[in-house]
Amino acid sequence: MIYLEQLKKLFSEGKLSRREFMERAAMLGVVMAGSQAFFARQSLAAPSQPKRGGRLRLGLSGGSTTDVLDPAQITDTMMRVMLYGAMGNNLVEIDHKNTAVPELAESWEATPGAKKWIFKLRKGVEFHNGKTMDADDIIYSLNHHRAEGTKSGAKVLVDSIVAIKKDDPHTIIFELESGNADFPYVLSDYHLVVGPEGTDFKDGVFTGAYVVKEFEPGVRGFLTRNPNYFKSDRGWFDEIEVLGISDVNARTNALKTGQIDVMNRCELKTVHLMKRMPGINIMQQNGNKHYTFAMHTDVAPYNNNDVRLALKYGINREQLVKTILRGYGTVGNDHPISMSNPYFAKDLPQRQYDPDKARFHLKKAGLEKQEFSLHVADSAYVGAVDAGVLYKEQAGKAGINIKVVREPNDGYWSNVWLKKPFCAVYWGGRPTADMMFSTAYAKGVPWNDSHWDNQRFNELLVIARAEMDEKKRATMYAEMQQIVRDDGGVIIPMFSADLSAATDKIDHNELGATWELDGCQAPERWWFKG
C-alpha cells in the first residue's frame, strides 16, 4: 500500500499520466474502489494561481432561439450560465461545499424561529449602467417574481415571503410565512438575479463580472469583462463567448478541434473515449439531479403501501445506473436527498432489488394480477423509455406486471406529469433538504407528484425548517428520509451525474455541484492556466 501512496504522489505531481497510474495500480492488484473520487479530487489538487485574460468559449446544450434576457424566464443551461453565472449576481451564492455564502449581501441574521431575516447589503456595487446598487433594486428584483400576473418560474419559491421592507439603503428585512432556517438558499435560486430598479430585464443590465455585448437567442452570446466588478478574485477572462450547440457530436468535435474550450453534457456512450484524448479533461459532478417514477398515493392501487413497496423492491437500481447512466451516477434509496447533501442519511440501509420481498408485498396487497401502467417519454429524462422497459423486465421476475406506455415528448410536463398516476419524472434537485421536500413531498404543494400526505413527515418538515440547531435538524432530516423511503410514493432508483469537458488549459478550484459547470458559475470562477 505504501507503493500505492507513492503512485498517488507521483500522479499528483504530474510525473505519471493517468493511464500509467492506472496500469501500475492494476499491477499491484489494487482495486481502485475510490479511484473516481481520487481523480476528481486529484485533478484539482493543486490549482494554478488564477490569471487574468483570454476568451472563454463555451459550447452548450440547453439554448433555444426562444430564450430571453429576463432571469424570471430562464429555462435551461445556456441562459443559466449567461445570466446567473456570468452577467448577474444574487444576494446569496452557493459555494462548492453546498454552503450559502454572501454575494450581493454582506451578511445576514435571523430572528429566533427564523421567521424574520435581516440582510445587510454590500456597499459600492455598481450595475453595468453605472447605477449604484441599494435596497430598492433588490426589492424591485424580487417583486418581479412575486407580483400579480408574474411569469416567473420562481414564483413558488418566493411565495413564502410575506413582506420585504427596506430598513435603510443597505438593509432589508424579510418576513416569512413560517420559520425557514434555509431562507438564504432560497435567495440563491437562479431566477432571482438582481437588476436595477425600473428595468424590464430585457437590456441585460446586472451587476455581474461580464457585460453583454451581443446576444442572439439560442445562437450566441458575447460578453466582455466588467471593469468595475465588485469581486476582485473572480471573473478572470477578458471575454466570454457562449455558443448554443444542441448536437452532442458537434459539441464534442468542436472541443476536439479547439473551436470551443468547454462543453457540457458529454455523451455517455462515448465519454470513455473522450477521457483518453490528450488535452481534454472530463469533469464529473455528482449533484442532486435524480430520475424517478412517481405514483399517486391517493389513487388505487397505489394508495396501498404494499403495492408501493412491491414496486420499490422490484427495481434493480445497480442495473439501471449501469445501463441507463452507463455508470455515471449513483443508486438512489427512494428518497430525494443526494450523497452530496450534508443531511444525507448515511445510516439508512440501501434498498436492494429483492424479487421475493416484492412478491410478498404484492401478495399481501392481493394484487398479483394487477397491471401497472407506467407512463414514460424521453422528455422526462434521456433514457426514460429504456429505463421503463428495463424496469418492466426486472419487475416481471417478481411477478409484477408493468405495462410501459410511451407518451409523446411534446407536452409531457403538462399532460402526463402530475396527471397520470404512475410516470417517469426528472428532478434537477434542490440545494437543501428542506427545499427538495417542500417542493415535491409536502402535503398539498403543486409539485407533490405523488399526492403524498404523511402526517409525521409534514410535522417534521415544519419543525426542521425553523430549527437552527444543526444536530437536531440532521436527526429530523434522517427520519424524514426514512419515512419517504418506506412510505412515499416515489421510486428513486438513480442520481445522475453531470458530465462536462474542457481543454486542459483551463483551471478551476473544486467544483460546485448544484448545477452543471461548477454551479453554472464557470465564467466567473474558472481561468486559463499561465
Next chain:
Amino acid sequence: MDFLKQNSIFALVAQRLSFGLLTLFIISLLIFIGVEALPGDFAEAILGQSATAETVEAFRQELNLDQPPVQRYFSWLGGFVQGDLGTSLANGRPIADLLGWRFKNTIFLASIAALIAVPLAVIMGIAAALYRNTFFDKVLSMTSLSMISFPEFFMAYILIALFSVKLAWFPSIANINEQMSFAAKLNAVVLPALTLTLVVMAHMMRQTRAAIINILSSPFIEMANLKGLNRLRVVVLHAFPNALSPVINVIALNLAYLVVGVVIVEVVFVYPGLGQLLVDSVSKRDIPVVQASGLIFAATYILLNLIADILSIISNPRLRNPR
C-alpha cells in the same frame, strides 16, 4: 409573333403566381391547424416542468393565447397581408428581424452548395451519358447513389472526422456571424456545403444522364451520328439542349431542397440558418415564427418551380410556340 410569345409567358407567370398565393394561404392555414393540434401551447412549452396554473394564465393573457384559435388566425392573417409578420411570442422581437439574417445565411449556404453541385452534377451526368455502361459510368453511379443513400448527418460526420479532426483543414462548426470576413465565412461553410453537394448531386446527375440517353435514341441523333459528328459534339450540342427541360426541373427541386431541407445539416454544423429557428419555434409553439418561416419555405418552392417552368418553356421550342 414575338409579342404573342411574350404574352403567353406573362399570362402563364400571372396564372402561376396567383395559384402560388392561393397555395401559400392554404399552407398558412395548415401550419396553424397543425401547430394548434400539437399538445400544449406556448405558455406550457416555455414553463415546462415549472408551470403553475397562475403563471401559465399570465402568459396566455399577455400573448392573447386565451382567445379562440379562429380569431388568432385571422388577426395574424390581417397583419400578414399588410406586410406585418408580427412579433415572436417568445422574446417579443419582430419576426422580420429574427428571419432576415437567418434567411440570408440559409441562402448563402444554399448558393455555395449550388455553385459546386449543379455544374458538377450536369458535367458528370453528361460524361456518364457519353460513356454509358462503361466502368466509369458504373463507378459514378454507384458512388453518387451511395452518397445519397447515407443519411446526411452521417456524411457530415465523415467529412468532419476527415477534414476537421484528422487534417484540420476546415472548422467542424460553421457558426458564422456578422463580424467575420467573407473569406472566413467561406472557409467556415466548406464542410456543410460539401455535405449538401454530396446529398443533392446524385439526383441531378442521374436525371441528366437519363434525359440525355433518352434523347440519344431519337432519329435526329442517329442522323447526327450518320453525318459522322464526334460523340462529344452530338451529346453536348445536339442531345443536351433537348434534354434541358427535365434537367431544369430536377435542378429546381434540388435547389429548393438546399433551402428548406437543410435542418439536419444546420444542426450538425451549428449553422445559424432558418432550420434551427423553425425547430425551436415548433417545439415552443411560437406560432407566428412557425408561420413566417413555413411560408418562406413554401414560397421558395413555389418560386423555384415557377422559374423552372419558365426556363423549360424558353429552352423548348415546342413549348415556346404552342400550336
